[in-house]
Amino acid sequence: MTFDTTTHAAPPALPVLDATDRQLLSLLQANAREGTAQLARRLGLARTTVVARIARLERTGVVAGYGVRLGTRLDATTVRAWCSISVLPKAAPAVLRALEAMAEVEEVSAVSGPFDYLVFLRCGSHEQLDTLLDRVGQLEGVHQTQTSIVLSRKIDRRTIG
Numbered sequence: 001m002t003f004d005t006t007t008h009a010a011p012p013a014l015p016v017l018d019a020t021d022r023q024l025l026s027l028l029q030a031n032a033r034e035g036t037a038q039l040a041r042r043l044g045l046a047r048t049t050v051v052a053r054i055a056r057l058e059r060t061g062v063v064a065g066y067g068v069r070l071g072t073r074l075d076a077t078t079v080r081a082w083c084s085i086s087v088l089p090k091a092a093p094a095v096l097r098a099l100e101a102m103a104e105v106e107e108v109s110a111v112s113g114p115f116d117y118l119v120f121l122r123c124g125s126h127e128q129l130d131t132l133l134d135r136v137g138q139l140e141g142v143h144q145t146q147t148s149i150v151l152s153r154k155i156d157r158r159t160i161g
Helices: 019-030 036-043 047-059 089-100 126-137
Strands: 079-087 105-110 117-123 142-149
Touching: 019 036, 019 047, 036 047, 079 089, 079 126, 089 105, 089 117, 117 126, 126 142
Parallel strands: none
Antiparallel strands: 079 117, 079 142, 105 117
16 A cells, blocks of 8 residues: 555554553453453553553544443343345445444444455344345445355454353
């Protein structure tokens, strides 16, 4: 990727992360609500050091925010699916806006290969998923879709316990 320095600035350099930063990030990913005193004990650091490191990670954009992960009890009652979507080139922005407006769409990633986007969907039932897939397939500019329903997770580093 090249940058025209007359009209665009190069992206900021990623801050250097040491082993302690990486361990702190891992602990925060497992439980972002864990108190700084407990994090400090687990890392063998002073609490003020942990507070400063978290502030630096937030300030430099390494940590973009904190969110909620669904527990396995609720997750087990939903139907999850990956939907690959191929779109007509000029229709991509409108398709992305339409997908963003659908509450069941949790993630959209641009991908290489025969499809343009890989979309993660979460619905309350197979019937809701079927209706959603009809809506997605009927979007202006969607050329083709292919869907795989998630049967079970074998490895998931994002869940707790």
